[in-house]
Amino acid sequence: VKLWYVDTGVEIASLNGHDKDVFGLTFSHSSKMLATASFDETVRLWDINRIFNQHNVIMNPDTVRSVVLSDDGNYLVYGGLDKRVHIQEINVDKHSLVGDSRSPKFPEWSFLQSVAISPDNKYVAYGSADDRIRLWEHKSTDPIKLLGHSGDGLCVTFSPDKDSTLLASGSSDGNIRIWKMSEIEQGSITPFTTLKGMHKDKVRSIAFSSDSKW
Numbered sequence: 001v002k003l004w005y006v007d008t009g010v011e012i013a014s015l016n017g018h019d020k021d022v023f024g025l026t027f028s029h030s031s032k033m034l035a036t037a038s039f040d041e042t043v044r045l046w047d048i049n050r051i052f053n054q055h056n057v058i059m060n061p062d063t064v065r066s067v068v069l070s071d072d073g074n075y076l077v078y079g080g081l082d083k084r085v086h087i088q089e090i091n092v093d094k095h096s097l098v099g100d101s102r103s104p105k106f107p108e109w110s111f112l113q114s115v116a117i118s119p120d121n122k123y124v125a126y127g128s129a130d131d132r133i134r135l136w137e138h139k140s141t142d143p144i145k146l147l148g149h150s151g152d153g154l155c156v157t158f159s160p161d162k163d164s165t166l167l168a169s170g171s172s173d174g175n176i177r178i179w180k181m182s183e184i185e186q187g188s189i190t191p192f193t194t195l196k197g198m199h200k201d202k203v204r205s206i207a208f209s210s211d212s213k214w
Contacts, residue, residue: 001025001036003051013051017044024066028073033095035076037064043078043088047095056097058088066114070121071160076101077124079112085126087138102138116156118164123181125156125167133169133177135184146179146189154204159212166212170203 001015001022020039027034034046043058062082069076069090076088076097088101110130117124124136133146133156152172159166167179176198177191208214 001034003034003048015044015046015051015055017055017057018042023064024078026068028069029071030073030092033069033073033090035067035069035078037067037078037080039063043067043076045076045090045095045097056095058086058097058101060086065112066126068115068117070117071119072121075117075121077115077117079115079126081111083111083128085112085115085124085136087124113152114155116158116167118158118167118181119160119162120164123158123164123167125158125169127152127154127156127169127171133167135167144184144189146177146184146191152202154202155206157206157208159208160210161212166208168206168208170206172202174199174201174203176203176206 002011003013004011018038018040022036022038024037032048034048036044041060041062043064045056062080064078064080067078073092074090076090079085084103086101086103089098091098110128112126112128114127122137124138127133129152135144135146154172155170157168158164164181167181169177176195178193179191183192
């Protein structure tokens with residue numbers, strides 16, 4: 001993993017530690033932490049201010065495909081081929097891990113392609129290889145299965161507004177689906193809109209604009 005100054009294009013660090021392909025990375029909103037996930041079955045949390053001499057390593061039983069930090073930096077969420085979604089608490093002041101991750105496993109799960117945590121930290125969403133998007137209120141037990149896709153759930157993201165009003169997903173079926181969180185909380189498991197025919201192939205990445213308008 002390499003780190004550059006955007007303004008100058010100067011490389012300031014080469015972050016050594018992973019010994020296989022890095023499949024995911026994300027900065028905290030404060031820009032003080034960087035999380036990376038790799039095929040080497042580890043997740044690493046880097047302290048940007050002490051990038052050369054301090055980072056935390058989380059060992060995982062299988063390849064990690066997706067990693068994300070919560071908006072407030074208090075949680076690290078990751079998932080992959082071990083068919084679990086992991087939630088790791090972080091000490092924001094020390095940029096260190098707190099205890100062990102929580103990683104419930106449900107028997108019907110397939111391996112995870114993408115994970116996301118809502119801005120209010122209430123929900124974790126994840127796409128898996130069984131044509132499903134699932135939403136989990138991570139302080140409860142059972143996930144909500146969201147229906148609609150006919151291919152792997154390759155990417156998920158919440159709208160950035162503080163109330164987390166929308167959830168979007170992309171799939172290997174080439175479609176993008178958008179759910180209203182208020183409707184999900186009232187029991188609906190189908191999207192309120194589907195963007196069809198926009199792509200001829202898999203949708204691997206998805207994002208909202210900062211004002212959630214686009």
